[in-house]
Amino acid sequence: MPFLTETEPPRGVALDVMPGIRRIVARNPGIMTYHGTNTYLIAAADGLTVLDPGPDDPIHVRDILAAAGETPIRRIVLSHTHHDHLGATAALQSATGAPTYGFEHSAALRFTPDHPLADGDVVAGLTAVHTPGHASDHLAFAYQDILFSADHVMSWSSSIVNPPDGDMQAYYASLQRLLDRADRLYLPGHGPALLEPRTLVAEMLAHRRKREAAILEALHGDPASVTDLAARLYAKQNPMLKIAAERNVLAHLLKLRAEGFAAEHGAVWHAT
Known part of the structure; x- marks a missing residue:
């Protein structure tokens, strides 16, 4: 972006x-x-x-x-x-x-x-x-x-x-x-x-949708924890950025759960 x-x-x-x-x-x-x-x-x-x-x-x-x-x-x-x-x-x-x-x-x-x-x-x-x-x-x-x-x-x-x-x-x-x-x-x-802010807004929304699709694809392949998904999808080395990435992944998972596409058992998430 x-x-x-x-x-x-x-x-x-x-x-x-x-x-x-x-x-x-x-x-x-x-x-x-x-x-x-x-x-x-x-x-x-x-x-x-x-x-x-x-x-x-x-x-x-x-x-x-x-x-x-x-x-x-x-x-x-x-x-x-x-x-x-x-x-x-x-x-x-x-x-x-x-x-x-x-x-x-x-x-x-x-x-x-x-x-x-x-x-x-x-x-x-x-x-x-x-x-x-x-x-x-x-x-x-x-x-x-x-x-x-x-x-x-x-x-x-x-x-x-x-x-x-x-x-x-x-x-x-x-x-x-x-x-x-x-x-x-x-x-x-x-x-x-x-x-020209609407250009960036559109790209932000597209980026989030792409990230969500990648999370769901990963879950179809193998159930995983939030930490595992964040490590797989985000290349973050700074500890604070790693935490932020995990929180974003959790937010995506909660959205997918609300929409019926994902569920969790304990700390492990899977596609439905």
């Missing part, structure tokens, strides 16, 4: 993305986060909207406040409640008094948004698009002709689907939903902007 790379962006500064939108990259680079989480500052009529405050890092919170300057932060919007997006929320809210907005059914036990959002709700020009799969409470946000795609579609890598909150059936459906849209540009939760 035609993933993008970028030079490591400057830290502690807000980078202009387009008029009215700036990006601050958090200091949490890693094998699962690329250069770090993208926090977006979006101009609104009454001040600023912060989309995804990022990880629990006081330096990043200071960076957000410094970038805002004299312009008040009026609201804090969450794409989903994974720690690298949610972590700084409490500190930023404490510093600004801004209310929080997120999906109406939070996947984080200790977080409930001040303003729950349902699919199609609009806040400061951002229209919530429920895109479960990577996370059950995942929202993308449509803004004019762009989409803040968060972790559902990223320009630098595919997303992990980690059960039980991650759901491969939902992920397929959410990818198809984005294919049916006509957004010009995606601004993801990690990595650079993505032009």
Whole structure:
């Protein structure tokens, strides 16, 4: 798939993305986060909207406040409640008094948004698009002709689907939903902007279907555990990537089981 790379962006500064939108990259680079989480500052009529405050890092919170300057932060919007997006929320809210907005059914036990959002709700020009799969409470946000795609579609890598909150059936459906849209540009939760995004979305969906077919073919040949299947189908050496591969394989198997194509006995899966 035609993933993008970028030079490591400057830290502690807000980078202009387009008029009215700036990006601050958090200091949490890693094998699962690329250069770090993208926090977006979006101009609104009454001040600023912060989309995804990022990880629990006081330096990043200071960076957000410094970038805002004299312009008040009026609201804090969450794409989903994974720690690298949610972590700084409490500190930023404490510093600004801004209310929080997120999906109406939070996947984080200790977080409930001040303003729950349902699919199609609009806040400061951002229209919530429920895109479960990577996370059950995942929202993308449509803004004019762009989409803040968060972790559902990223320009630098595919997303992990980690059960039980991650759901491969939902992920397929959410990818198809984005294919049916006509957004010009995606601004993801990690990595650079993505032009012509529907091309990548189509390739991601095709890749998942190909992977699913390979898993089912392997099971027809010989029942296997999740670990065995992941080792057979993914060439991953890094321990974290091996774990991610196993979680993706499990998500595929659970989808196949729900559709009647696979079943498990203990730790061993087989085709039905």
